[in-house]
Amino acid sequence: MKILAVALLLLAPAAGSAQDFYGTRPLGMGGAFRAIATGNDAIELNPAGMSLFRHYSIEAHYLGTPKWRAEDGPYEHVIHASVVDNQTQQFATGLAYTRIERGDSKQGNRVDLAFSFPLSDNLLLGLDVYYLNFESDPKDRYLDAVTVDVGMLLRTDFGLSLGVVGYALTNPADYQEHPLSMAAAVAYSPFRSLVIGFDWFINFQRPKDLTDLAGAKETAFGYHFGAEYLVLGQMTIRAGYWIDKARPGESEQYWSAGLGWVSETLAIDAGYRGSIHHGYDGTFGVAVRMFQ
Template sequence: MVSKMYAKMVFLVAAVLLLASSGWAEPYRAMNMGARPLGMGGAFTAVADDQNAIDYNPAGLSRARNFGMGILNPLVEASEDSYDLYNDFDDIDENDTAEVTELLRKYVGENHHVKLAADLYAGFRMGNAGVMVAGVARGYADMAIRNPTYPELHLTSDIDYGGQVGIGYELAMIPGLSIGVGVKALSRKSIDEVYTAVDIADDDFEDTLEDDQKDGNDASFDLGMIWSGEIEGLTRVSLGLAGINIKEMDFGDARDQETQYNAGVAFTQSFFGCTLTEAFDYHDITDNLAEDDSTEKKLHMGAELKFPMLLAIRGGLSQGYYTAGATVDFKVLRFDVATYGEEMGAYAGQKEDRRYVAQVSMGWSW
């Protein structure tokens, strides 16, 4: 029974996380994938006003008004059909090549995605500056199954762990303008391989995964700015620009993390104790993250309505697909959920991977 459960985790993601050669290999995914921003369509460059700012735009850390801390923040994210794949694998003999082949064939053409995260952070206000220190532990795996005749599992996984520090500063001489800088130092473990049913059914598949892992370490920095101003007392407009990993992170044998430049605009109104925010982002201005040049894949827009107590709801469009999310905030305990579509094709609207995110946070509000 133990070996069965362990094989299941190997086949999906957990084994990729557990087989890391270091003594501590908490999971890690990409630099900026928070539950709240995902619910808003990923449009957060000019909004950044909570702990997600350290990933999206460090200038937003200047919007901190008091002390904030996150001491327990587990996040789970999975594709729509990944749970079905997990259960189907539990029903077969994982050492039987024929059964593994049939299972892979059933899911040919689909992408399966799993992400786990468990960051810690502490932030505080100091004069005109907001400061945050964070421990990073995030990981993801994408699995694409191809070739119906002889099915193959294409596995891509990154696990990063390390630390971040960021500071956002409000410039007194230029009203409404904040600048920010963040520094991160990370260790990465990657797998980017193709496995056949014979490979997966082999008794030594766990050892194969371990052997295929590539390791590396690097550090980089982020820069950001946000300008905000009132428009005739009716709405507050914010303009944001952020450079993420301005020094491309070279993880040696592991997969590199490219530089990314994002721009955004946001509008905020307050009424009857509620706050409504509309935002629009254009990501990867310099085309560093993808081989294609689809403009539609870079467009992100969304809105958030915060009620006076407990509840916030969100919606938007990301890469042409709808997003939605909500937060229930009890101050010390917060629950976040979101769904979004990731484009797996060369252009927006070609092949959607619908994903769902859930996070429980324990700490104090930013």
């Protein structure tokens, strides 16, 4: 019963490409996670979620994309580590480090420092301040900037959660991968072992011409659908679908799936996101989560 209780805390949102990092759990759920926002993935997707319940957690992720965006595209490696503390003070604090290596086309680091504050029993506010340091070839683009995300999360007593997040609000001028953007999300848990999510992502600075990233911009949208189901108190099954019209260049659609195992103090996750239209640009992820 204790294992089941821990697992449900990690699952339930409210029981009782313009994004450079999606954790392994959101990856398996089509990115539909901003109104769920449990675990350390909340740091990047909706920092308000760090205050959902009292916990201390450490996570490590590896994500790989063998053919990034093209048949002859580079192999992208993403290494991520994070810690969230919501035990030692009245607000939650999160710290994350992400390293991205994408052949010769992109390499660099992202460091996040996030905070979450409960405004009431059901309304949470989150802030993520993060440093971006990336080099991008062959166009010799260099990014060295600090920007801010702000999120809110409303949870109800009947299983419904609503989330809204603003990204890159101080505008680091990286219109390709860190544009000024926002998301609105809803999640519903009809019973204790199932959660269903939908996220609507809005990119306000999608370049109309990829050869002129500082030129004219347009508003574009992405749609994320996902679900997570707890089986026998310890196994999780995830699935999702992602319609990405927000990213620069051609729009894309993805399917995703994931599996997980959770105990009282440890969870292991795996996820995969594959393209609907072609065989490249598929991403796999694995993660280990420790908590108390």
